[in-house]
Amino acid sequence: MFNFVAEMPVVEPVDVFLGVARFFVVGLGGMGFGILFGFAAAFTTRFTSKVREIEPLFIFMYSYLAYLVAELFAISSIMAIVTCALTMKYYVEENVSQRSCTTIRHVVKMLGSISETLIFFFLGVVTVTTEHEWNWGYILFTLLFAFVWRGLGKQRAGGYLCHDRGQVLFDRGVWQLFVTATIAIILFTVFLQGISIRPLIELINVRRTNRNLDTINVEIHCRLMEHTIAGIEDLCGQWSHFYWKDKFMKFNNRILRRILIRDSRAESSIVALYKKLELQNAMEILDQVSGDISAAPSIVSLYEEKKTSAKPKKKFMAADLRNMHDILSKNMYKIRQRTVAYTRKNALPNDSQTREILIRRHASIRRSLRPGSFQTAAVPRSHKYFSLPAGKSLDTKFPPQRLSYTDDQETMSEVAYPSRRSRFGQPVRSSSRAMMPLQRLDTLKEVPSVDVLNEGRNQSGRLGRGMSRTNSSYSDSRVPAPRRHFSSSADDDNGSADNLRNVHNEAEEQEEQQPPSSSPSPAWAAEPRDNATRNPLLRRPQWNPKKK
Amino acid sequence: MGSSSSSMDNIPNAEELMQETGFSAAHLLRLYERFEFLDKDQTGELRPEDFGAVGGLALNPIGDRIISAFFSPGRETVDFPSFVRVLAHFRPNDTNRTRNGTQQEPVNSRTRKLKFAFQLYDQDRDGKISRAELLQVLRAMLGIQVTEEQLQSIAERAIQEADLDRDDAISFDEFRKSLEKVNIDHKMSIRFLK
Numbered sequence A: 001m002f003n004f005v006a007e008m009p010v011v012e013p014v015d016v017f018l019g020v021a022r023f024f025v026v027g028l029g030g031m032g033f034g035i036l037f038g039f040a041a042a043f044t045t046r047f048t049s050k051v052r053e054i055e056p057l058f059i060f061m062y063s064y065l066a067y068l069v070a071e072l073f074a075i076s077s078i079m080a081i082v083t084c085a086l087t088m089k090y091y092v093e094e095n096v097s098q099r100s101c102t103t104i105r106h107v108v109k110m111l112g113s114i115s116e117t118l119i120f121f122f123l124g125v126v127t128v129t130t131e132h133e134w135n136w137g138y139i140l141f142t143l144l145f146a147f148v149w150r151g152l153g154k155q156r157a158g159g160y161l162c163h164d165r166g167q168v169l170f171d172r173g174v175w176q177l178f179v180t181a182t183i184a185i186i187l188f189t190v191f192l193q194g195i196s197i198r199p200l201i202e203l204i205n206v207r208r209t210n211r212n213l214d215t216i217n218v219e220i221h222c223r224l225m226e227h228t229i230a231g232i233e234d235l236c237g238q239w240s241h242f243y244w245k246d247k248f249m250k251f252n253n254r255i256l257r258r259i260l261i262r263d264s265r266a267e268s269s270i271v272a273l274y275k276k277l278e279l280q281n282a283m284e285i286l287d288q289v290s291g292d293i294s295a296a297p298s299i300v301s302l303y304e305e306k307k308t309s310a311k312p313k314k315k316f317m318a319a320d321l322r323n324m325h326d327i328l329s330k331n332m333y334k335i336r337q338r339t340v341a342y343t344r345k346n347a348l349p350n351d352s353q354t355r356e357i358l359i360r361r362h363a364s365i366r367r368s369l370r371p372g373s374f375q376t377a378a379v380p381r382s383h384k385y386f387s388l389p390a391g392k393s394l395d396t397k398f399p400p401q402r403l404s405y406t407d408d409q410e411t412m413s414e415v416a417y418p419s420r421r422s423r424f425g426q427p428v429r430s431s432s433r434a435m436m437p438l439q440r441l442d443t444l445k446e447v448p449s450v451d452v453l454n455e456g457r458n459q460s461g462r463l464g465r466g467m468s469r470t471n472s473s474y475s476d477s478r479v480p481a482p483r484r485h486f487s488s489s490a491d492d493d494n495g496s497a498d499n500l501r502n503v504h505n506e507a508e509e510q511e512e513q514q515p516p517s518s519s520p521s522p523a524w525a526a527e528p529r530d531n532a533t534r535n536p537l538l539r540r541p542q543w544n545p546k547k548k
Numbered sequence B: 001m002g003s004s005s006s007s008m009d010n011i012p013n014a015e016e017l018m019q020e021t022g023f024s025a026a027h028l029l030r031l032y033e034r035f036e037f038l039d040k041d042q043t044g045e046l047r048p049e050d051f052g053a054v055g056g057l058a059l060n061p062i063g064d065r066i067i068s069a070f071f072s073p074g075r076e077t078v079d080f081p082s083f084v085r086v087l088a089h090f091r092p093n094d095t096n097r098t099r100n101g102t103q104q105e106p107v108n109s110r111t112r113k114l115k116f117a118f119q120l121y122d123q124d125r126d127g128k129i130s131r132a133e134l135l136q137v138l139r140a141m142l143g144i145q146v147t148e149e150q151l152q153s154i155a156e157r158a159i160q161e162a163d164l165d166r167d168d169a170i171s172f173d174e175f176r177k178s179l180e181k182v183n184i185d186h187k188m189s190i191r192f193l194k
Helices: A002-007 A013-046 A052-072 A077-095 A098-129 A136-151 A155-168 A172-211 A216-236 A241-260 A269-289 A318-343 A351-369 A410-414 A460-464 A496-505 B014-021 B025-038 B048-052 B055-059 B063-070 B080-088 B110-121 B131-145 B148-162 B172-178
Strands: B128-130 B169-171
Touching (some): A013 A052, A013 A077, A052 A077, A052 A098, A077 A241, A216 A241, A216 B025, A216 B055, A216 B063, A216 B131, A216 B148, B014 B025, B025 B080, B048 B055, B048 B063, B055 B063, B110 B131, B110 B172, B131 B148, B169 B172
8 A cells, every 4th residue: 555655646635535445445354354264164164073184274274265365355464364363263163173173273383483483584684684774863763653653553554664665765775774774673673562562461461360250150140230231221222332242142143153153052151151160170170189090092072962852851869960970070081181271271260169169069969979879889999990790780760861962062072081981880889789771872782781891892882881971961061971770880981972972862761670780781882982992990089979 | 202291390309319329310311201211101100011012121031030120029110210219220330429428328339239130139039049049040041052950050050159158048248259359330330321
């Protein structure tokens, strides 16, 4: 734009106006393009559930495409790429797998580092090798000018100015001066900005941490207040930004998310926050438990199923769910923890508070377990969970519950939740009552009660034991694990995820009275996923469920 | 709603109301006009149906609770002073208002705003938000997105986070404490009522 202006012999007011208008077009057009490409990327990733590996590629491709197309139309490419990234982040993050997220993040960081290095490298070379012409007055004036312009927020324009002047005037001597000036400005701003950015960040961070209030209570109450204000505004007939924000969120939920996100259901921020907090709690527990959990191969997507339809609800005890829930959490998230640092940028909640919550919940669980029908035997400390010794069985009175719901956390699925960890099942029940048969999965229906000893099988077979808690159960509040069958201890099997999934799918048939214990009904179709080595089960978490 | 009818003289006790609620005359007038607009049958009082006629409010998940907040317990209608008093809760805080010691706590103070929000939960006015009440609100706000178990869990967690005296309910003090870091004035204020 400045080139254009500089080259014109006569500048008229109309041209000035056009110039300004063009500026706006460039800026807003860039944003518009960015948003468009962001939507395109979100839409594309909606369908990539089967081809997870190319998701990062799409992201980069769309970003770069936004940049190129914007350049093509001579509008602001930087704005385009930035807006594209912002838009993508919101929608794409829900669509892509956890691994893709990690990949993207790392690649971007890598590219950023490389670019920075190259830029400084080049800068240094140019500084050293060009013949400089130095004119104090001019240089200082330019620096001052740039400083002022930056202060006014027009650094890009200032940059253009310098660049432009370098371009237009080819007179060698003067040009050298301009080059020198340009380099001086660049160095100046880089160093100054670099140094001054840190205090600014600290200031902003301080403010930001105050904003990030990580309790479910706050979220609920704030949501209530927003609704209240929206209602009152309706009543008064005047709307402020709450109303528009509300409207936008509705629009977003109803239309945009449906289109752009796979299997989307409007997810309330309350639920999202709840899940996140539960996850953090779980990780904390795992942290404490710590341990010798061997790294399990990560599971790509445990939960694709998102069942929202209500299956016939069976009754379950909240306490048991909580139990399950905790067990699951303890099992699940250890692996995930490694990736969490990269994926979750949220601060962990206040430690003492969460710990207290956990302790309280444990206490309540313990209390509820005492008289409970849910018998949990102390889990043997040994690593491997093999089939139950003969005669033992897991007693359960809980029909399997519908499993998880929200899917969206695929992240959970990403968790390397080795199905092996189906710990929940595990508390080996000492009682020798017959147990409810495990949930049978379709695929394994025909398999007769197999030898319990899963050792032979690296299959999911072991899973059978009832608890398939799905990992994703995490996302869902207490996932009612089908406690059907605790016939064998072998919970450490994968399956859980699969199981759960399948469990959902299947009719929950309860077959009664299977041959006790040793017949671990092969519950689950072995998902090829991790038939791998059996994972040593997580050591029992702190709380010891009381044995009956 | 011609200008002839909208004068301060029509508003009974205008001075008192202004004093009590802190609204300026212009605001009061505007609210009176709105009141008259809502009062379709010109009885001078609003009934629940009049509130229900407001479109957005009907769609609001907690719309019915908001509406019932206007009605004092036992009364079936809302007259203009009550209307204004409730709306006064939503005025932004006056930071530069001088408060003399004898003056009562202003209607739009933080505590009063919190009290209003608290009462949206606590429909039976027993001073505590029980688990059932919390569940009702959650159900209304989250609707069909979540399952019953999830709702229970969320409610459970919320109570555990806030309930300090372990009585399985959230009292007003606990409520206030859990929101101590939140800028209530910002969240519970309607700018144009200033």
